[in-house]
Amino acid sequence: MDIDTLHGLKQCPLFNDLTESEIIDLMHTVRYRIVRYHKGEILAIEGNVCQNADIIISGEMVANITGPSGRIVRVETHKAGKLLAPAFLFASDNKYPVTVEATTETSVLRLTPDDLEKMLDSDQRLMMNYIRLLSNIISHLTKKVRMLTMNVREKVSLYLKEQSRLQQTNRILLPMSRQELADHFGIQKYSLLRCLNELKQEGAILVEGRHIQILSLQK
16 A cells, blocks of 8 residues: 555544554455546536445545536535545445536545445444444534525524634634635525625624634624
């Protein structure tokens, strides 16, 4: 196993609490291959059967979904260490709910579901890490459903508060562009810009490029 592959696996939550030597020994017990994708290449199309356990080793991919009007919405950005679609690998309806596309030169470690199951059975830590991954997905989707019931202002306010907590500062660096943020909320970009401008005029925030200073949590 080369150093880049090992580095990518170490970033995957599936291997939390395992040493480098333990990861190497574990991977020697299964069959895997490295698949490379060029920028713009598709790993999976929405509706495809999820036939492989794919872990991003390097690069970046995005998950997009197409709305009823044909508008493409970016659901999530995947980076090194991401295990793709873990909740669908062993599902009865194991079809990708999104289209996964490479946005950079990307390397993916590919396992069969049988080999992944063999790994999980061989180490209790892996099994617990996998269960934790699935639990976190459920928690994330619950928040997504909650967000669907919110208006634009509520969505933006909740997001800014969460980023302030994660970054441990009231001066937030937005991790994505305005368009990507609008796609994240499932709204039009102009609706997002209008909301940010309203919050700015009310003295709740100060906008400086990709930095947003929270001036009043109450507002």
